[in-house]
Amino acid sequence: MDTLPTGKTILLVEDDNDLAALIELHLKILNHHVVRGQSCADATTLAAQHKIDLWVLDRGLPDGDGLSLCQMLRKNDDWTPVLMLTARDSELERVDGLEAGVDDYITKPFSVLEFQARVRNVLRRHQHREGPSNNELNGALETPLQFGALTISPQQHDVAIDRESISLTATEFSLLHFLAQRPGRVYSKTELLEHVWQTPYEGYQHTVCSTINRLRSKLRQRGQNCIQTVWGVGYKFDPLTTRH
Template sequence: MATPQILFVEDDVELRELVAGRLRETGYEVVTAATGPAALACVEEQVPDLVLLDIMLPELDGLEVCRRLRAAHPLLYIIMLTARSDELDRVVGLEVGADDYVTKPFSLQELVARVRAALRRIRLTEEHTAPMEVQDEEAPLTFDELHIDPVRREVRVDGEPVHLTVREFDLLLFLARHPDRPFTRMQLLDKVWDIQYEGYDRTVDSHVQRLRAKIERDPSNPRFVRTVWGVGYKFQSEQEEE
């Protein structure tokens, strides 16, 4: 199996060398960049397995870099790093396409753990897309105009392909495999994000909003991914009578 490659984008020289060194010690190949344009150039030359992307960058900030990377590479896994305390900045990062975020200051142990979990999820995604005999739990799911193929990790609405990020697909598949059952945000963080602690509720909300925008005919009145007030979210299996 090839060594996973990580692009670490950070303008602070000391932090860049410290984090890159720890990731290399863990067994990863690490490429670094100090500016937004440099990061885009690195990805253009070779698409990494994962990007660690600081928000505060010179020349082109991390949010714009994330937006451009997501547009060009829908399945690229992006973890944003932010030193800002304003939760809105982290939510905006998720809304422009980041899969996750880590707030500075962070421990190297926590960061490596998050990277390891992300790469494990990426590996499982690649294994699921490889040719294989379809088992019952991997059979396609169809709900009215929505079609989900767990093996190919494809989603179609009215026959048209919908491009989801890794997290968006995982969230939709998990909910669709448990139709009509409400889940709290903490439960979804545990099952979909592998996060077992509080403080990331808005991550779920942001991904739900993005998912609705892609699969719902009317995101403001969703047919599939429904809000359960006071609880969280559920997948509605059948169209309600009007």
Template sequence: MESRGLVLVVEDDPAIAELVTLYLRRDGFGVQVETDGQAALAAARRVKPVAVVLDIGLPGMDGIEVCRAMRKDGDWTPVLFVTARDDEVDRVLGLELGADDYVTKPFSPRELVARVRTVLRRANGPGAGEVLSAGGTRLDLGERRVWTDAGEVALTSTEFDLLAHLMRRPGQVFDRAQLLSAVWGYAAAAGTRTVDVHIAQLRAKLGAQCPIRTVRSVGYSVERQ
């Protein structure tokens, strides 16, 4: 089987790390495991993984600090957080971090692998060579880059695909379940709060030129030009 690339797994529980490694390798990924935050950050800088599966509850430097340091370095490698508490979801997907997705313990290793495949498909998918424009925001589908009048804006692969999905269909209103299915690739049962958090991230990054509007009691849309 052709390798899908190296995934950095950061987990201090040996049993969980072993299980995640087993399933990722079965799916064709190479795996490097680190058990603490400092070693994880050094590994991310050294081996340049295609994705990082990052536990929050690490000894010393926790997963949130690791992700923050990566983003500060300008490293936008897709990050999938593993969290033990559902009430941490807003925090791990928070504006200053830019995580791409998360799973909550206990989780299915098959689901985790599927989530890794999804974030990589979004990050590495073929570009259409088309440039979209709305509300002062320009989005290049081929190069996967975004600009406002203030300059280029760094987005995660998930943020980019959410914005692109809305901008491709100006005037159409999507509810949260539709966006979760179209962009994240899984059912609304997984929790639609993820959508709201990513919309908030986009608005914070794009500022006044963010073209996304809230349609009360329904969902989100980008207005026609």
């Protein structure tokens, strides 16, 4: 069984002091180190002073939108995971977040247990992406997957079409790589939650749909239609629809 990531440095940016104190307490229960800020300016300063393993960002900050901070990270090719806190629960808000590169969303008010679970899951996904696996330590590196013009390179965390990289979030990459390892195999939302999000919590199913839609849109913009919906069942990677 996978070990839980602990001892991480988490940047918490939340202007509600009471909520920030509660979040910090429960992050410390998970054995993480917390640095706190209350604004976009604080976040930028603290990020320059510490090696951050996870950003926990309130969307509504006194000097701007937390989403802009995530966009700044991604434009700078910084894929440190981001968990967004928001009082907004519309589908459009979630789509905006995913497009900006947010790894996960949690809507206020939220339970402590759900928050801790989401932190663990985001860090675990990032750990799988960044850290060496047992096979890698034994010298057996994962090889790229090639489907016509589409190349998925797990070691470089890179997806390229005609040798030109496309920008994916950590979750989008993990989802595509997982599906592509077994072409034609149909996975239900519940199975994807267990294998990619590593949670059995069915409340995430909307997140699965949103992530699939964002991933499919990015691929289709480059002429790839390899993520297929099997109505009433789930999703699959179909290599026959990749462009050669």
